[in-house]
Amino acid sequence: MRSSFSLHLFVFLTPGLFHVARLVILLVAALLSTSATAQSGPGAKTLRVAYVEFPPITYQTDDGAPAGSFIELTRKVAVEAGYKPEFVYLPLSRTYLYLSNGRIDVWPGVTEVPRLVDDVLESWVSPLAVQLSAWYREGTPALDHFDLLQGKRVIVIGGYTYGGLLAWLEQNGGIRVTEAPNHRSAVDMLKRKRGDYLLDYRQPVQEILTEPSDSVIRESEVRTRNAAWIFSLAHPRAALLRDDFDDAYLRLVEKGEVPPVREITGGYVIPGFPEELR
Missing domain, CATH: 3.40.190.10 (Periplasmic binding protein-like II)
Structure with a gap:
């Protein structure tokens, strides 16, 4: 339609104005093209x-x-x-x-x-899916019921909220919460008996269980x-x-x-x- 309009317009233009009109139309087309490019860039x-x-x-x-x-x-x-x-x-x-x-x-x-x-x-x-687990040392009872955390020391990862679970643990007077700066430090704390259980996600912990001494670490599923x-x-x-x-x-x-x-x-x-x- 734009070409048809241009053709009819040129018919009624004097030769001197022909090039001016053509320049205007090309300029408008360029502006429209630039605008479209800006929107889809x-x-x-x-x-x-x-x-x-x-x-x-x-x-x-x-x-x-x-x-x-x-x-x-x-x-x-x-x-x-x-x-x-x-x-x-x-x-x-x-x-x-x-x-x-x-x-x-x-x-x-x-x-x-x-x-x-x-x-x-x-x-x-x-x-x-993401699995939250309770990690513990060999010889410690597996966590098969959440009530077993009562009276225990629980290691958590700094900055994690565990979907609101951290606040619940901190408000529970029967559970002592200890914070670790990262996953590796948390596992090392557990091995040094600075906690009874570590609450941490399966994927990050499995990624770092590479040291020979890590073989004493066991896992119980808590939540998916x-x-x-x-x-x-x-x-x-x-x-x-x-x-x-x-x-x-x-x-x-x-x-x-x-x-x-x-x-x-x-x-x-x-x-x-x-x-x-x-």
């Missing part, structure tokens, strides 16, 4: 993605790069959905804060975080949680972002490029686990 659909230290699922390499199985999955799904992920390494507490105030758009994390319940949308797709993409409700397109990610994941499943969709269940919970945190 790589910066327009950049997503700020928070990630925390949770090896081998999400972590920062020695040279400061994001890495881990969930990082690679997030990158693949984001690109399939038409977004450019910009990864931001944060402590867990700041991740929660930035999700609440909108300074980040999405976090590849876990579902049902009490602190975030009014501030986020969770993807319908859950690509993997679902991993998902957690979107900030402060983002004006949060619901659309979630749909884009879910749809992209399903397309990648059809291509055989990501694991099949998991069936979401309540997961395992150890007997005696606090009812209000289930």
